Amino acid sequence: MTKIFIHLCIAFFLSMIELSFVSSFHGVVRFVPLVFVLSVYVIQHHSVSQAVLWMVLHGLMLDSSGLSVYPYAMAAFLMAGSVAVYSANHLFSNRSFYGVLACALLSYTSYLFVEIVFLLFFHVTSRTSWPFSVFVSDALYSYFMLVVALYAFFLFAKQIRFWLENIFLIPKSRQTF
Amino acid sequence: MAKRNNIFLFKQTSFLRAVVYVLILFLFCLRLYFVTVFQWFEFPLISVATWISNETQKALAPLTTSEKDLKQVIQQRNDLAVDRAEFEQLKRENESLTKEIGLQNRVSYKTVAASIIRRSVSTQTSTFMIDVGEEQGVVKDAAVLVDDGLFVGKIARVEKKQSLVTASTDFNLSTAVTLLNKTQTIGIAKGAAGNLVRLEFIPIDEEISVNQLVITSGLDPFVPSGFIVGIVNSVAQDPEAPFQIATVEPLTDIRRHDHVVVVVP
Numbered sequence: 001m002t003k004i005f006i007h008l009c010i011a012f013f014l015s016m017i018e019l020s021f022v023s024s025f026h027g028v029v030r031f032v033p034l035v036f037v038l039s040v041y042v043i044q045h046h047s048v049s050q051a052v053l054w055m056v057l058h059g060l061m062l063d064s065s066g067l068s069v070y071p072y073a074m075a076a077f078l079m080a081g082s083v084a085v086y087s088a089n090h091l092f093s094n095r096s097f098y099g100v101l102a103c104a105l106l107s108y109t110s111y112l113f114v115e116i117v118f119l120l121f122f123h124v125t126s127r128t129s130w131p132f133s134v135f136v137s138d139a140l141y142s143y144f145m146l147v148v149a150l151y152a153f154f155l156f157a158k159q160i161r162f163w164l165e166n167i168f169l170i171p172k173s174r175q176t177f
Numbered sequence: 178m179a180k181r182n183n184i185f186l187f188k189q190t191s192f193l194r195a196v197v198y199v200l201i202l203f204l205f206c207l208r209l210y211f212v213t214v215f216q217w218f219e220f221p222l223i224s225v226a227t228w229i230s231n232e233t234q235k236a237l238a239p240l241t242t243s244e245k246d247l248k249q250v251i252q253q254r255n256d257l258a259v260d261r262a263e264f265e266q267l268k269r270e271n272e273s274l275t276k277e278i279g280l281q282n283r284v285s286y287k288t289v290a291a292s293i294i295r296r297s298v299s300t301q302t303s304t305f306m307i308d309v310g311e312e313q314g315v316v317k318d319a320a321v322l323v324d325d326g327l328f329v330g331k332i333a334r335v336e337k338k339q340s341l342v343t344a345s346t347d348f349n350l351s352t353a354v355t356l357l358n359k360t361q362t363i364g365i366a367k368g369a370a371g372n373l374v375r376l377e378f379i380p381i382d383e384e385i386s387v388n389q390l391v392i393t394s395g396l397d398p399f400v401p402s403g404f405i406v407g408i409v410n411s412v413a414q415d416p417e418a419p420f421q422i423a424t425v426e427p428l429t430d431i432r433r434h435d436h437v438v439v440v441v442p
Contacts, residue, residue: 012215023296024226026432030298047247066334066341067297067304087211128347134370135299 006167007050018058019067023025029142036080036111037104037149043081044088044103045154046161046170051083051086070118080111097154104150105143112139203314213338216308219294220435226234227435240439249381253388286401288375288438294339303330303368307437310338314441320393320400322438328352328393328404329431331438340439344431345406353396354406356423358384362392366406366425374407376423383421385412391425399442 018034035058042051059074076105084107091106116135123130127176153160291307309315319332321342330344331352343350347368354376356362362383369375379385389409395402407425415422431437 016215016219017222017299019295020222021226023298024223024230024432026230065295065306066304067295067306069297069299101427118209131301131348131370138299138301 003050003159006027007098008057010167011035012061014054015061016057017134018143018176019061019065028141028145031138032145032149033108033142035154036077036108037146039081039098040084040104040107041153041160042151042164044092044094045157046164047088047168048164049085049088052078052085054086055081068152070115070122076118078109079114080107083107083110098156101147101150104146108143108146133150178325182276206292208339216292216294216339220292220308223296224435227433231433249276260355285383287314287441289315289441290441291340291437293435293437300370300372301348301430303347303372304333305342305344305431307340307342307439308338308397310336310340312337315340315400315439315440316442317401318397318439319442320397320404322440323403323429323431323436325438326404327427327429328400328406328436329427329429329434331397331400342437344368345374345427346431352406353394354391355394355402356385357385357390358386358407360384364394366391369424372427372430372439373410374425374427376425377415377420378418379421379423381414381419385409385421386425399440 005075014035018032022032022034023030023050024129032150035055039051039054042054055077056074059068062068062073084103087106088094092103119130119135122128160168182409183209196204200404240288289309291309291313293305294308295306297304307321315335316333317332320328321332323329328345330342330347331350332340333343334341339366345352345366345368350368352366354366356364356376356379360377360383362385364376364379366374366376374391376391387409391406393400393404393406393411407427410424410426412421414420
């Protein structure tokens with residue numbers, strides 16, 4: 001119960017930071033998928049699968065406020081989260097930066113795949129404009145900032161672990177790296 | 178004994194689940210209060226990030242502006258100063274003539290000041306949320322302005338305490354506009370890539386030139402005429418049809434602002 005409450009608080013806080021703070025920057029900085037990177041990082045590197053809730057709630061926030069490009073952002077985040085949990089458990093090592101990076105890139109690709117499906121569907125059915133070149137440039141910026149952000153989080157791995165221990169999301173004894 | 182323990186654990190988990198569901202339902206019912214609480218935190222975050230961004234751009238501007246650009250800007254400023262002098266003279270003449278013939282001021286709309294609380298990240302869409310809604314008299318499709326007359330978008334969705342705004346540069350927003358050329362060409366402006374606006378289907382015989390102003394035409398409901406949409410950046414002929422396409426550059430970037438004004442009926 002306490003854990004669910006903590007996860008909910010973190011999810012709302014991170015979503016607020018991404019939509020109000022990060023999105024106000026000019027240039028590529030605003031493309032940092034903060035909630036996504038942090039949740040994948042915590043899922044993979046610290047083996048906290050419940051962090052999927054962070055990105056799902058972020059999707060819900062986007063859907064409820066209407067700030068996403070397409071109406072069902074939560075579905076894309078759910079898909080990306082499932083891929084992240086599966087690859088964290090079965091595919092990639094959680095010790096190295098490359099393992100975490102591979103997990104993040106794979107889940108982000110699955111997220112973009114769902115986004116493409118939705119955008120194509122709405123483009124065909126409701127004739128909304130979909131500038132493909134802009135989509136590609138946005139995706140490239142996001143990939144780049146995802147790698148940069150992930151590297152930055154990896155530099156502070158110990159501090160993040162200490163913080164996660166303090167808010168009772170991982171037990172003190174667990175050593176994931 | 179083990180079976181009894183299992184039943185006890187099952188009952189405990191079911192109870193916890195029920196508590197969580199009730200809590201979620203409770204939170205859903207109180208979402209309006211949450212919106213207000215969120216807004217207290219969201220606006221300072223937006224303000225700080227906008228300030229940091231603007232200051233960084235100001236600091237980097239001398240490094241990115243070429244000598245040619247600078248000369249062009251100085252020339253434009255001088256031209257504008259001459260235009261301004263003429264405008265002031267015409268304005269005074271207009272005021273005195275209006276008084277003489279006893280015409281009433283036709284502009285009658287109210288405005289509501291709002292703070293931006295959330296923004297979209299992607300460039301595929303250009304939307305943002307503001308902290309005013311139905312309670313303040315905001316209606317769907319109302320015009321949203323900055324700096325007392327620069328049109329930046331229209332209200333797309335209204336809630337009790339907040340509203341969603343689609344910016345004029347969004348691909349899916351259309352605005353009825355007028356070009357300030359000799360024939361006052363009217364058209365529909367749509368968002369385009371690169372934070373620009375495009376005017377399509379302009380007949381080939383219309384005279385359009387670079388630097389002409391584009392303003393709202395007043396044909397949209399709740400968008401009065403005369404608000405500046407931008408200036409013409411380039412004009413090209415449509416290769417497949419007897420029309421011209423004008424690319425319009427908005428005079429401001431909404432990412433540089435943390436406050437807007439909504440025109441309410």
